[in-house]
Amino acid sequence: xxxxxxxQHLITLMLLAFLVGMGILIYTLQKEADFYISHSSKVxxxxxxxxxGDVLFDPxxxxxxxxxxxxxxxxxxxxxxxxxxxxxxxxxxxxxLTNYSFMLGVQEDGDAAIHxxxxxxxxxxxxxxFGSKDGCAVAYNYVTGEIYVCLSRxxxxxLNNYKDIETLEEGSLLCKVFYPTVPGSTQKIFTTIAAIxxxxxxxxxxxxxxxxxxxxNRSGDLIKCHEESGHGKQTVTQAFANxxxxxxxxxxxxLSLPLYSIRRTYRSLGYKVNDxxxxxxxxxxxxxxxxxxxxxxxxxxxxxxGCMGQGKTLVSPLxxxxxxxxxxxxxxxxTKPYLIDHVTRVNGEIAAxxxxxxxxxxxxxxxxxxxxRIMLENGxxxxxxxxxxxxxxxxSGTAQVGNDKRENSLLTGFVxxxxxxxxxxxxxxxxxxxxxxxxxxxxxxxxxxxxxLK
Amino acid sequence: MLKNGISYIGTVFxxxxxxxxxxxxxxxxxxxxxxxxLLLLAGAVLGLDLAYIAVIKWxxxxxYTLDLLLLCVLNMGLIFQSCFGEVQLSVKHLITxxxxxxxxxxxxxxxxxQEWIRTKKPYIYAIIGILILSILLLxxxxxxxxxxxxxxxxxxxxxxxxxxxxxxxSIMELHKKKKILFFYVSKDTLCLCAMALVIFGLQWWCRDxxxxxxxxxxxxxxxxxxxxxxRARISKTAVGALCVGAAIVLAAAWMLAPSYxxxxxxxxxxxxxxxxxxxxxxALIGIARGGWLxxxxxxxxxxxxxxxxxxxxxxxxxxxxxxxxxFLMVIAILMMxxxxxxxxxxxxxHATMATGVVAVFVVQxxxxxxxxxxxxxxxxxxxxxxxxxxxxxxxCGFLVGMLKAGQxxxxxHKADKPKKKKKHSKKKKAAGxxxx
Numbered sequence: 001x002x003x004x005x006x007x008q009h010l011i012t013l014m015l016l017a018f019l020v021g022m023g024i025l026i027y028t029l030q031k032e033a034d035f036y037i038s039h040s041s042k043v044x045x046x047x048x049x050x051x052x053g054d055v056l057f058d059p060x061x062x063x064x065x066x067x068x069x070x071x072x073x074x075x076x077x078x079x080x081x082x083x084x085x086x087x088x089x090x091x092x093x094x095x096x097l098t099n100y101s102f103m104l105g106v107q108e109d110g111d112a113a114i115h116x117x118x119x120x121x122x123x124x125x126x127x128x129x130f131g132s133k134d135g136c137a138v139a140y141n142y143v144t145g146e147i148y149v150c151l152s153r154x155x156x157x158x159l160n161n162y163k164d165i166e167t168l169e170e171g172s173l174l175c176k177v178f179y180p181t182v183p184g185s186t187q188k189i190f191t192t193i194a195a196i197x198x199x200x201x202x203x204x205x206x207x208x209x210x211x212x213x214x215x216x217n218r219s220g221d222l223i224k225c226h227e228e229s230g231h232g233k234q235t236v237t238q239a240f241a242n243x244x245x246x247x248x249x250x251x252x253x254x255l256s257l258p259l260y261s262i263r264r265t266y267r268s269l270g271y272k273v274n275d276x277x278x279x280x281x282x283x284x285x286x287x288x289x290x291x292x293x294x295x296x297x298x299x300x301x302x303x304x305x306g307c308m309g310q311g312k313t314l315v316s317p318l319x320x321x322x323x324x325x326x327x328x329x330x331x332x333x334x335t336k337p338y339l340i341d342h343v344t345r346v347n348g349e350i351a352a353x354x355x356x357x358x359x360x361x362x363x364x365x366x367x368x369x370x371x372x373r374i375m376l377e378n379g380x381x382x383x384x385x386x387x388x389x390x391x392x393x394x395x396s397g398t399a400q401v402g403n404d405k406r407e408n409s410l411l412t413g414f415v416x417x418x419x420x421x422x423x424x425x426x427x428x429x430x431x432x433x434x435x436x437x438x439x440x441x442x443x444x445x446x447x448x449x450x451x452x453l454k
Numbered sequence: 455m456l457k458n459g460i461s462y463i464g465t466v467f468x469x470x471x472x473x474x475x476x477x478x479x480x481x482x483x484x485x486x487x488x489x490x491x492l493l494l495l496a497g498a499v500l501g502l503d504l505a506y507i508a509v510i511k512w513x514x515x516x517x518y519t520l521d522l523l524l525l526c527v528l529n530m531g532l533i534f535q536s537c538f539g540e541v542q543l544s545v546k547h548l549i550t551x552x553x554x555x556x557x558x559x560x561x562x563x564x565x566x567x568q569e570w571i572r573t574k575k576p577y578i579y580a581i582i583g584i585l586i587l588s589i590l591l592l593x594x595x596x597x598x599x600x601x602x603x604x605x606x607x608x609x610x611x612x613x614x615x616x617x618x619x620x621x622x623x624s625i626m627e628l629h630k631k632k633k634i635l636f637f638y639v640s641k642d643t644l645c646l647c648a649m650a651l652v653i654f655g656l657q658w659w660c661r662d663x664x665x666x667x668x669x670x671x672x673x674x675x676x677x678x679x680x681x682x683x684x685r686a687r688i689s690k691t692a693v694g695a696l697c698v699g700a701a702i703v704l705a706a707a708w709m710l711a712p713s714y715x716x717x718x719x720x721x722x723x724x725x726x727x728x729x730x731x732x733x734x735x736x737a738l739i740g741i742a743r744g745g746w747l748x749x750x751x752x753x754x755x756x757x758x759x760x761x762x763x764x765x766x767x768x769x770x771x772x773x774x775x776x777x778x779x780x781f782l783m784v785i786a787i788l789m790m791x792x793x794x795x796x797x798x799x800x801x802x803x804h805a806t807m808a809t810g811v812v813a814v815f816v817v818q819x820x821x822x823x824x825x826x827x828x829x830x831x832x833x834x835x836x837x838x839x840x841x842x843x844x845x846x847x848x849x850c851g852f853l854v855g856m857l858k859a860g861q862x863x864x865x866x867h868k869a870d871k872p873k874k875k876k877k878h879s880k881k882k883k884a885a886g887x888x889x890x
Contacts, residue, residue, distance in 0.1 A: 004798055006682040007805035011794055014816045021820055025827055029741055036742035105745045
């Protein structure tokens, strides 16, 4: 009988294992059902709204209902369910928009919706502020992580149903905020951070390097300054404000700033250095490019050029903006940006609400305080009209792209006001003299946002 | 029935109530093109219920539990199969249900007497040999199907009960062990191992990845039963060596599996929803569409997908009847297997046989349900009692008969004479009523 009972135990074990499997299956099916149904053609989708209830996506949208260009500024960011764009809010979160629940099944008129943090009114103002220029702009609350503005030009008018897809300009179907760009001199923020981390604020402040308009580095290559007559002897604060290349070339060669320490700081910020490391950043499923650079030798031209944000150094405007929070919050920790404030299910219940997330410290509080001081000084001296009456920390940059010497203009920074904690990044592509400037677009962004968020 | 505390009439009532309520759901929510179709289905289901109840009552068995559960599950399957796409009696499935019921009785009669079956072991080996030869010679291009006109047979299905039977029938020979090299083994165990290797090789050659784990599970259970045998005296070293050997074989199979197997092991169905992952993606979408309560019988879309009635039948049922009904169907099948726990087998031969039968059903259900839902690689096996397919249904029926043989005390009364039977029959009848 004992042996027979052992046989029964074996049977019990098999049946229990199967039942456990069934339990896992039922749990998985219920959990993943929204994702499965989002692949069905038999399901209707809900709308996406901005922070004040304005519609950003409606699967049944028509020009007659919303106006011909209502969705133009968010076309390649919020996107649609056509399948033409894959890295947009709608395409990455279709499962949250389905008018479906496992209990009720597919509903024709459900209340499924995504409520975002975007300010559509300001977004459109900033979009128009670019005039005829292409580029992108992004701004968020560096305390909470809410994205208020995010746009990319040229964009796509989804209400045209892609009938004009053949004639769309290059880059219309992707939001450049999430894609790589050469950072130009905005990179000097992070090289300065690396220098403070390596030698301390006091020692760095005491360092002075001569700028004669150009500098011949250890390898014999010439690093030119945009000021042909040179800046003369400079401290880091002056060189930062002047975007002085010879100063930074000499700083990278300085023995007090070993290259491994620059690599370490870059990696801790999330850069992929020499194809190693790299921390990805995504916004509610929208994937963003991971910053990368190549740093081989302190005396090498490419390395020095990379530390000044040229050559092989690439970042996404989203990262440039998000890194400002590490400085603005004065603790070296980044506030992760998000777009979805909350989601309502098919029956109108709130399914998920956003939570502020912060990373581990990327550098020390002392370093954050020092770079913050340098950036604020730069803002006060050169960009006082961005938001009159409020201190703004700023770094500009000019990036050489392509072989035809086109220059992209960048501006990144943050507002030093606890009541209006905004970090931003604006990029204008192929900007020429006399055309709209990044500071003008930023001023419009900040002033309208301040007005609208009241 | 023994020990389960539900009366025969009560069980019959529950059985009829199940089918009547399912037919009620068909009437209320079903896609009925013509009332005649519904009447035909209702007539077939209830007719089969009443006819089989009458037959088993006349048959005067000591246990009716498995018969009634089998009837319950088969008719559930018949209703499901008759409703995919639209309500229309599936005559083909009805015929296979009848064949399964007949096979159940055959399995019961042929396997209940362990002494008799021990003398027939050579014949069982011969049957397996013939079936293997038929696969090698009559199926084309490393296939597992024999096509005769519009009919298709899958001989590997018939090997399953035979293999379970030889696993059980050779268990008593363990006390005839002899030392060969370092191990004490019996001749029967060696024959069984050799046969298992041949069957595994054949499955690998046929690319029948669904049946291979089933046979492996049966063989594994047979080995465990041998370890648990009262006079087994198997050393810990031998057990350890076997475990290590099995792990090496598994690892080697995993590493050296051909590309089509690797594809199945590593496929990301959502990356290729219209290629390799089509069936599973559609199955999961169908399950999601059905939710807990389903779209209604005949209201689904999965009947447009290949193998909706066999390989992804669980998803088809979920879509039209809901996950709740599909889960109840699984519970009904599991209850059949759980009868072994309520009415313990009367000998170690029957216990080994029951373990093998349960292994076949559990592994096959797991492969079908979890495979079609993408929890494990999709192998394309049938869901016992529910999927359409004659070979599978007959095999399942026969296996249930084997399960029943283990629970029936009839084999003990081999020496009973007809006149004594008459006397006992009244007692048995009474016992049946009391214990049923």
